[in-house]
């Protein structure tokens with residue numbers, strides 16, 4: 584344990600600059616260009632890596648490019664307050680480093696690191712990784728941004744288990760400073776070190792966690808969100824008042840319902856349904872009638888324009 588800490592401190596010291604490139608990695612493929620994939624592609628390109636961003640169709644990719652440009656415009660306004668020309672150049676340089684494609688092999692054949700951020704479904708992830716394992720160079724490191732699935736279970740689809748780890752980002756990726764870096768019992772030390780270095784090179788603070796359900800943050804955050812939903816379902820308080828209470832009484836930046844809308848109701852449902860199936864005896868993991876109903880209606884939160892709240896203008 585102590586030697587691990589020493590290695591991490593050395594890595595952290597040598598990557599104090601957010602623009603320092605990771606020597607092991609030049610090109611990164613991000614698969615899935617939704618809420619998370621677009622943010623991961625953005626911060627990776629901002630750190631100087633060349634990025635392939637992959638999704639199933641051009642509509643999703645164009646939406647992602649628009650999201651990234653809006654986010655960069657927002658962040659550069661403050662960063663280059665007195666130098667608007669620098670902001671324009673910074674945005675252009677970052678966007679130029681991102682190549683979008685619907686063909687997964689375009690990036691996979693060339694990338695040193697693949698970050699998967701597709702739907703939270705084990706079969707979909709297995710199908711993708713088994714394909715990637717065949718087309719990627721055997722030096723390429725594979726990672727998943729899963730919220731709740733065991734990394735080792737996702738890695739069952741590949742033969743390079745020593746080059747498979749977890750990189751769990753937080754939404755919104757450009758703003759949230761944390762990156763959970765997950766090592767399975769088969770991830771090699773060299774792979775893990777490269778993942779920590781990548782995290783620091785994009786300016787994130789890394790924490791280590793075993794390959795346990797929800798890692799650190801979600802194991803604490805998701806039960807809290809569902810406890811709030813149960814409180815609302817019992818009729819103890821309105822969801823608006825629960826949000827107000829947690830923001831003003833506990834200092835949270837968002838209330839639990841705002842946060843569920845922000846994460847996505849479909850993703851939140853996938854997380855808890857998966858845990859409920861895996862741990863049927865644990866009362867912490869119970870699905871919610873209200874969330875099931877909203878997902879069935881297509882009210883997935885901010886990304887669909889409506890969840891608990893309405894975001895349509």
Ligand SMILES: C[C@H](O)CC(=O)SCCNC(=O)CCNC(=O)[C@H](O)C(C)(C)COP(=O)(O)OP(=O)(O)OC[C@H]1O[C@@H](n2cnc3c(N)ncnc32)[C@H](O)[C@@H]1OP(=O)(O)O
Nearest residue numbers: 654657658661729730752753754755757758801836837846
């Ligand atoms: C489930 C998964 O597996 C794990 C997860 O991701 S769980 C979810 C984790 N995320 C959270 O808990 C988010 C909680 N919410 C928050 O921290 C804040 O509400 C928030 C950062 C999203 C927005 O902050 P808020 O103060 O309400 O709004 P706003 O003033 O618009 O934004 C604050 C700053 O962030 C910036 N920002 C917000 N969203 C941004 C984005 N998408 N891109 C770039 N910058 C952004 C703003 O420009 C602003 O920057 P400034 O302070 O330099 O001017």
Ligand SMILES: NC(=O)c1ccc[n+]([C@@H]2O[C@H](COP(=O)([O-])OP(=O)(O)OC[C@H]3O[C@@H](n4cnc5c(N)ncnc54)[C@H](O)[C@@H]3O)[C@@H](O)[C@H]2O)c1
Nearest residue numbers: 615616617618619638639643700701702703729730754846
């Ligand atoms: N939403 C969050 O707050 C959050 C935070 C951390 C981690 N995660 C995890 O990140 C992953 C993505 O979540 P999200 O919120 O970005 O979802 P999302 O629904 O916003 O985006 C998923 C994207 O993946 C694409 N996709 C699906 N299957 C694909 C495939 N086979 N090939 C290429 N693209 C494919 C979809 O078209 C969609 O654009 C999930 O595993 C989720 O659990 C989510």
